[in-house]
Amino acid sequence: MDDLDRHIINELRLNGRATYAELGRTVGLSASAVHERVGKLESGGVITGYHATVDPSSIGLGVTALVGIQPSDNAEDNEVAIKLGELVEVESCWAVAGDEAFVVKVRVPTVDELERTLGRLRRIDGVARTRTTVVLSTRFEGRPNTETGE
Amino acid sequence: MDDLDRHIINELRLNGRATYAELGRTVGLSASAVHERVGKLESGGVITGYHATVDPSSIGLGVTALVGIQPSDNAEDNEVAIKLGELVEVESCWAVAGDEAFVVKVRVPTVDELERTLGRLRRIDGVARTRTTVVLSTRFEGRPNTETGE
């Protein structure tokens, strides 16, 4: 992993559909060389995927919330995490230090559906309580970090 | 926006580098038709971008934290949000309901750097206190929601 790799990664974080030819022009390599490097980054687990980002409200997911998951005494974290992942409303899941075992980000169409989702979360075995922070607006999200390349 | 659009969107959320021909095969349209639909979804602000996802620790960002930002009495939220966005360590920023004005996700190389970042956050005008939740592991993040398509 050298500066060229970091440069390529950063370009792909900004534009995941950049062609190898484009990448080659911006980093100063041939398309073939970029192709080979990207393949190694993918198979090496550095690049884990490519995803279109979508305006959530455009697909009917206008309500976002951050929910802290407080575990019950007998909770088995890995099982709880699996259960959390089974709910499609749960978009992200972080295991955290502190009173709570996890913080999850949920996205739902309405506050009614949020209420139902919180009920589902609380019914998971190993979940004692939830603490919900409603997101009023997403100022930015998943912003590419620019310190790793030009 | 019909079911075909939703299907295309979902495919692109799963694989942002899918070709128009591939998309056409999965949704049952010609590549041209998919091309046109995707163009409209992009210009209509439904698809907001394409991004490679990268294993953070592979690019030297092994420490993640969620930080609640408590505003001072005279705080102007929009200005605070702009300042938050100027820190490259801040990857996501949500304005939230409750005591805190924002929750941000920060990613840094080390806990030392986390400490410095928290100092930078606290020095922002309009920030009274921060509350930090250290992420022990990311179980999943930005997982495509599957309820909008097959």
Add this chain to the structure above:
DNA sequence: GTTGAAATAGACCACTA
């Protein structure tokens, strides 16, 4: 890593249901 050639995909067109 590079170049060059064949296969593939993208972009744009006129035509059509």
Add this chain to the structure above:
DNA sequence: TAGTGGTCTATTTCAAC
């Protein structure tokens, strides 16, 4: 108003160097 199929150009991909 979309969608189709054809055409041309650019890109991907694989070979040899």
